[in-house]
Amino acid sequence: MLVFNCTKAAVEFFSVTRKGEVLSCLEPAPHKTIAESVATPIFPADVDPQEHDGTQWHWVVHCVTVKRKKYLLVMDYVSRYCLTFLATKKGDEIDFLNMFEKMMVSNFMFLANRKGVDSIEADLAIARYNDKYTTCAFHPRGDRSVQGHLNEVAWHLEQQCYEDGMLLMPNEFIDFSVFMGKFPRNAKGRSSHFFANDVFVDTWLKDLDFDEGPLDTTNLVYLSNYRK
Template sequence: MLVFNCTKAAAEFFSVTRKGEVLSCLEAAPHKTIAESVATPVFPLDVEPHEHDGIQWHWVVHCVTVKRKKYLLVMDYVSRYCLTFLATKKGDEIDFLNMFEKMMLSNFMFLANKKGVDSVEADLAIARYHDKFTTCAFHPRGDRSVQGHLNEVAWHLEQQCHKDGMLLMPNQFIEFSAFMGQFPRNAKGRSSHFFANDVFIDTWLQDLDVEDGPVDTTNVVYLSDYRK
C-alpha cells in the first residue's frame, strides 16, 4: 500500500470545514516516525498485509504557495525523488491520488527512457505496481531529513517560477523533478551520497521484481477506488 505522510501544510490542504465540521482523509499514524513504520509495517484492519507482499511505499507530502499558486511536493521517503505538480482540489484525496499516480508513472517513464530501460521491462514494472499498490493511507506526520530536502525543492521551485515563469504544464513538472533528482543527497543510515533519479528507477526495476515475468492485471483495482 501507498502511505502518504503529510506535513502540517499538507494536512491543512487535505482538510476542509463543512457546516462547522472538519473533514479530512488523515488518520493517526501507527508510529511516531516513518522510520519505525518502515522497519515494522502496520496495516489498517481492513487491509490484508500479505495480499500484496506486505509492501508499504512511504511518501512525504508538502504544500507550498508560489505567487498565489499552490503546489504539492510529494517526495519518496527512500529515494528522495520529488514529484511536483499544481495542487489539486482542496480536501479531495481522490483528485490528489489521480494526479499523483499520473505524475509518478510519467516521471518513471521519462527517467526510464533516459536511462535506456527496455520498454517491455518498463511496462512490466508498471503492471507490477498496479498489482501491488491498490490501497493507501494518509497520516499527519513528517520527517526532519525529508523536510530538509523538500525545502530545497521548494526553494528551486520558487526561483524557477520567479526567474523563468510559472510551472504549469505536465512536461515542465517532469523536467523539474528530474532536474532536482540530479543533486547528490545524503540521509541518516546511508553510507554515501546518492542521487534520487537513480534510486527511484532502481526502486521500480528491483523492488517491484520485474524479472518474475508478466502479471495478469485484468482484475486490478486502481487507486481511484482506494480504501475509504
C-alpha cells in the same frame, strides 16, 4: 499500500470545514516516525497485511504557495525523488491520487527511457505497481531529513517561478523533478551520497520484484501501445 505522510501544510490542504465540521482523509500514524513504520509495517484494520506482498511505499507530502498558486511536493521517502505538480482540489484525496499516479508514472517512464530501460521492462514494472498498490493511507507525520530536501525543492521551485516563469504544464513539472533529482543526496543510514533519479528508477525495477524471473506476458496490454 501507498502511505502518504503529510506535513502540517499538507494536513491543512487535505482538510476542509463544512458546517463547522472538519473533514479529512487523515488518520493517526501507527508509529511516531516513518522509519519505524518502514521497519515494522502496520496496516489498517480493513487491509490484509499479506495481500499484494504486504508492501508499503512511503511518501512525504508538502504544500507550498508561490505567486498565489499552490503546489504539491510529494517526495519518495527512500529515493528522495520529488514529484511536483499544481495542487489538486482542496480536501479531495481522490483527485490527488489520480494526479499523483499520473505524474509518478510519467516521471518513471521519462527517466527509464533516458536510462535505456527496455520499454517492455518499464511496462512490466508499471503492471507490477498496479497489482501491488491498490490501497493507501494518509497520516499527519513528517520527517526532519525529508523536510530538509523538500525545503530545497521548494526554494528552487520559487526561483524557477520568479525568474523563468510559473510551472504549469506536465512536461515542465517532469523536467523540474528530473532537475532536482540530479542533486547528490544523503540520509541517515546511507553509507554514501546518492542521486534520486537513479534510486527512483531502481525502486521500480527492483523493489517491484522485476528480478524474480520471467513473467507470463500473454495477456499483458502494454501501456506503450497507447502512447504511439
